Amino acid sequence: xxxxxxxxxxxxxxxxxxxxxxxxxxxxxxxxxxxxxxxxxxxxxxxxxxxxxxxxxxxxxxxxxxxxxxxxxxxxxxxxxxxxxxxxxxxxxxxxxxxxxxxxxxxxxxxxxxxxxxxxxxxxxxxxxxxxxxx
Numbered sequence: 001x002x003x004x005x006x007x008x009x010x011x012x013x014x015x016x017x018x019x020x021x022x023x024x025x026x027x028x029x030x031x032x033x034x035x036x037x038x039x040x041x042x043x044x045x046x047x048x049x050x051x052x053x054x055x056x057x058x059x060x061x062x063x064x065x066x067x068x069x070x071x072x073x074x075x076x077x078x079x080x081x082x083x084x085x086x087x088x089x090x091x092x093x094x095x096x097x098x099x100x101x102x103x104x105x106x107x108x109x110x111x112x113x114x115x116x117x118x119x120x121x122x123x124x125x126x127x128x129x130x131x132x133x134x135x
Contacts, residue, residue: 007125009118016114018045018052019121021128026052026114032106039109048127052117059113066112073100073108 005011006022018024024045029037044051053059074097081088081096 007123009123012118012123013111013114016110018048018050019114019118020050020124021045021048022123023047023128024050026117027110032110035106038106041113048124050121050127054120059116062112062116065115066108069108069112070101073097073104 003011005014009019011017012019012022015022016026016030018026024042024047026041027037028040028042032038041052043053077097077100078093081093085092
């Protein structure tokens with residue numbers, strides 16, 4: 001998916017890949033709605049050995065990203081309802097926003113962790129070469 005973006009943060013975020021090498025998977029499963037495993041991720045990248053969680057509690061900061069995504073979804077749903085159904089009551093707004101927020105929670109959780117991780121690590125095209133020369 002989006003192979004022409006390889007080397008950019010957007011590639012890593014949308015594909016849930018390692019932010020350093022863009023090769024290894026971050027999550028154990030690709031399905032965010034696998035509720036047994038939606039929050040589980042690999043400890044290290046399988047390709048470049050990059051450790052995903054830099055320190056205990058590293059992903060607590062992803063809550064801020066998740067909050068921002070929830071606000072963005074809420075505004076988008078509110079504007080869509082305003083444009084498509086101008087005479088809708090506030091109950092319709094609240095119900096639609098709650099349904100979207102709850103329905104996309106596993107996706108938002110995973111996406112916010114990958115975005116947070118990408119804020120602190122840049123793509124390194126030599127990461128795989130450096131790891132292979134050590135072995």
